[in-house]
Amino acid sequence: MRKCRGGRMWILRFGRYLRGAPSGGASYWGGLFPGRRFTQAASGGSDGRQEAAGDPRRRGRVYQNPTWQHVEQRPLPEKKVTVEVLDHLERLALVDFRNWEGVQRLEKAIQFADQLHAVNTEGVEPMDSVLEDRCLYLREDNITEGNCTEELLQNARETVEEYFVAPPGNIPLPKLEERDTFLQVSE
Amino acid sequence: MLRVSLREISAALKEGRVSPTELCQRCLSFIKATKFLNAYITVAEETALKQAEESEERYRRGQILGDLDGIPVAVKDNFSTAGIETTCASNMLKGYIPPYNATVVKKLLDQGAVLLGKTNLDEFAMGSGSTDGIFGPVRNPWSYSRQYREKSVHNSHTENEDSNWLVTGGSSGGSAAAVSSFTCFAALGSDTGGSTRNPAAHCGVVGLKPTYGLISRHGLIPLVNSMDVPGILTRCVDDAAIVLGVLAGHDPKDSTTVQDPFKPFELTNFIDASKLCIGIPKEYHAPGLSSETLALWSKAADLFENAGAKVIEVSLPHTRYSIICYHVLCTAEVASNMARFDGLEYGHRSSMDKSTEVMYAATRREGFNDVVRGRILSGNYFLLKQNYETYFIKAQKVRRLIANDFVNVFRSGIDVLLTPTTLSDTIPYVEFIKEDNRTRSVQDDIFTQAANMAGLPAITVPTALSEKGLPIGLQFIGRAFQEQQLLTVAKWFEKQVKFPMIQLQGLMDYSHTVCQHQKSAFFS
Numbered sequence: 244m245r246k247c248r249g250g251r252m253w254i255l256r257f258g259r260y261l262r263g264a265p266s267g268g269a270s271y272w273g274g275l276f277p278g279r280r281f282t283q284a285a286s287g288g289s290d291g292r293q294e295a296a297g298d299p300r301r302r303g304r305v306y307q308n309p310t311w312q313h314v315e316q317r318p319l320p321e322k323k324v325t326v327e328v329l330d331h332l333e334r335l336a337l338v339d340f341r342n343w344e345g346v347q348r349l350e351k352a353i354q355f356a357d358q359l360h361a362v363n364t365e366g367v368e369p370m371d372s373v374l375e376d377r378c379l380y381l382r383e384d385n386i387t388e389g390n391c392t393e394e395l396l397q398n399a400r401e402t403v404e405e406y407f408v409a410p411p412g413n414i415p416l417p418k419l420e421e422r423d424t425f426l427q428v429s430e
Numbered sequence: 431m432l433r434v435s436l437r438e439i440s441a442a443l444k445e446g447r448v449s450p451t452e453l454c455q456r457c458l459s460f461i462k463a464t465k466f467l468n469a470y471i472t473v474a475e476e477t478a479l480k481q482a483e484e485s486e487e488r489y490r491r492g493q494i495l496g497d498l499d500g501i502p503v504a505v506k507d508n509f510s511t512a513g514i515e516t517t518c519a520s521n522m523l524k525g526y527i528p529p530y531n532a533t534v535v536k537k538l539l540d541q542g543a544v545l546l547g548k549t550n551l552d553e554f555a556m557g558s559g560s561t562d563g564i565f566g567p568v569r570n571p572w573s574y575s576r577q578y579r580e581k582s583v584h585n586s587h588t589e590n591e592d593s594n595w596l597v598t599g600g601s602s603g604g605s606a607a608a609v610s611s612f613t614c615f616a617a618l619g620s621d622t623g624g625s626t627r628n629p630a631a632h633c634g635v636v637g638l639k640p641t642y643g644l645i646s647r648h649g650l651i652p653l654v655n656s657m658d659v660p661g662i663l664t665r666c667v668d669d670a671a672i673v674l675g676v677l678a679g680h681d682p683k684d685s686t687t688v689q690d691p692f693k694p695f696e697l698t699n700f701i702d703a704s705k706l707c708i709g710i711p712k713e714y715h716a717p718g719l720s721s722e723t724l725a726l727w728s729k730a731a732d733l734f735e736n737a738g739a740k741v742i743e744v745s746l747p748h749t750r751y752s753i754i755c756y757h758v759l760c761t762a763e764v765a766s767n768m769a770r771f772d773g774l775e776y777g778h779r780s781s782m783d784k785s786t787e788v789m790y791a792a793t794r795r796e797g798f799n800d801v802v803r804g805r806i807l808s809g810n811y812f813l814l815k816q817n818y819e820t821y822f823i824k825a826q827k828v829r830r831l832i833a834n835d836f837v838n839v840f841r842s843g844i845d846v847l848l849t850p851t852t853l854s855d856t857i858p859y860v861e862f863i864k865e866d867n868r869t870r871s872v873q874d875d876i877f878t879q880a881a882n883m884a885g886l887p888a889i890t891v892p893t894a895l896s897e898k899g900l901p902i903g904l905q906f907i908g909r910a911f912q913e914q915q916l917l918t919v920a921k922w923f924e925k926q927v928k929f930p931m932i933q934l935q936g937l938m939d940y941s942h943t944v945c946q947h948q949k950s951a952f953f954s
Contacts, residue, residue, distance in 0.1 A: 305710055305728040306743075309717040311750050328811075336765065336810040337772075337791045338803045345804065352808040352868065356758050356821055362751050362828050369826030370833060372656045372686070373885030373910075374643050379685045394529035398776035407774050414785035 450500030454482035499542030519563025522797030532649020549604030560603025624878025626661025631903030642885035646681030720854035765809025
């Protein structure tokens with residue numbers, strides 16, 4: 244406790260700190276993060292300082308027991324991942340599931356991702372990039388390099404003169420019934 | 431001689447105690463001797479010797495290019511290297527020889543470094559064990575260390591000596607194994623969710639993930655554009671600072687690098703710990719954390735406190751959701767990034783050519799393994815119109831919450847956060863493969879990927895050996911672009927803990943035994 248200074252106490256009063264935070268104030272990030280959006284989400288901050296002295300769960304500053312537990316994942320509602328959706332995904336991604344294991348992998352992934360819905364994100368803007376507050380560099384639209392046709396063509400398997408050769412296009416993948424895919428078997 | 435740090439070998443080169451070609455040859459022969467580790471996919475012997483000769487010429491003329499001149503380094507196989515096959519451990523890019531160098535590779539070569547070869551990884555850097563590439567899994571050098579063998583003498587059955595080897599962690603396992611087994615002095619990895627720090631902790635080396643935007647990603651075959659960074663693996667923190675000084679800085683070819691000028695720095699030996707404020711995020715005591723790691727974490731906190739630093743418990747409330755958020759964003763970006771592999775311009779191309787779509791589908795079926803295909807399909811699912819809002823946008827919002835957690839903590843005066851890097855020390859391969867790739871990633875990345883979400887720099891420092899004689903590392907997370915502060919703290923910590931050097935005397939004997947039997951068995 245002797246290390247505790249008055250100024251440090253407020254980081255533990257998490258909720259109060261969040262609500263009172265100014266926007267656009269001086270920040271250590273130098274404008275990297277806007278700090279303009281704070282949520283009212285449960286802070287989970289504790290009065291660890293008070294607990295530290297006499298709390299048998301702690302030694303020093305590190306909690307001796309896990310502070311949270313994995314949530315048991317709810318099974319997917321039936322019919323969430325239908326054969327139509329699977330077929331649609333195979334077409335979009337142009338990769339195949341190959342077997343039941345592949346489908347189960349997807350179902351587990353969705354189950355896992357469903358846990359996100361427990362987080363309260365009201366009023367929060369989505370974040371595309373951590374560098375969102377900076378003006379990133381765009382160079383001038385001038386040609387500065389090129390003339391490497393031969394090098395680039397070397398890596399392609401089928402070329403004719405300076406062209407990459409592709410099979411005929413504008414032909415959609417065959418329908419599920421006509422395609423050689425595991426999904427057809429599963430129907 | 432190979433066991434010294436980069437700084438020491440650089441001094442030896444400058445003083446003429448060893449020549450670059452001699453050093454290169456020694457490293458190459460040691461790579462051959464440690465082939466069973468499977469750390470390297472491609473060993474660029476001829477080009478390495480040529481580079482070493484050129485370096486020797488420069489030393490003779492007294493015109494060296496810098497601290498890295500003549501130093502053998504290795505690069506993970508998802509960095510493009512001109513003239514050297516770059517495969518990402520995948521059938522899709524087998525035989526692909528890039529026509530250009532990645533910026534980081536170019537910077538290393540411009541400084542005179544000698545590129546020994548490309549190291550093994552999980553396919554397309556997806557995984558946390560370096561076990562899922564087409565060239566086979568990477569073995570942890572610590573499996574053959576005296577420290578581990580002595581402790582496991584009661585459990586080992588000598589006839590099964592070879593089957594109980596340990597995983598390196600991933601996905602930059604090859605780079606970590608290469609540095610840890612003294613075949614090179616520094617290695618490049620990539621870090622998207624902890625792929626540099628995880629194997630670094632398991633192999634007992636230093637793994638640095640710089641701030642997102644500090645080092646150029648041009649030439650790094652992308653996994654997740656908003657979280658990827660090139661990572662640096664070295665044997666000590668000083669070496670990491672040297673390599674960082676060479677690599678960091680704006681690159682006109684990568685618009686996600688920041689334009690702020692970067693000044694390479696040298697780390698001081700002394701810090702005034704009383705001015706430091708260390709944060710201990712309480713949510714990082716996650717379920718599954720081993721008691722040994724916990725004990726080390728507590729000891730480290732006490733170490734800082736006894737030195738006079740302020741050690742404060744802080745809260746990052748959204749920690750438990752960060753792995754889920756990462757899972758959604760990662761698969762979504764992967765689905766997008768893997769769309770470029772269609773077989774037309776480079777890489778594997780299927781022979782089915784009824785139509786373009788059929789050819790694409792067949793190429794991708796043949797080129798990708800289960801893990802990659804699984805992530806692409808999951809990503810496409812989350813990006814479907816009906817799911818976009820509920821999954822992808824939601825994950826982006828949660829990402830902002832996580833990033834804000836860090837902002838708040840650092841704004842309150844914390845300089846550096848101290849956390850474990852992994853749940854426990856490394857485990858045998860036969861144990862590791864009992865769970866699938868996604869489950870393992872979820873378990874192993876739990877402490878490391880929040881730093882990728884927020885774009886913050888983080889470094890893992892090998893701290894101590896576990897009861898089994900295996901390395902455990904602790905992680906420091908710093909403020910964005912404050913690598914100097916982060917590395918200074920890490921260096922001080924490294925000096926205090928005095929992590930033991932791996933004792934690989936048995937390795938040479940083992941490799942002779944291996945020579946007598948069929949080596950090919952290890953690559954099955």
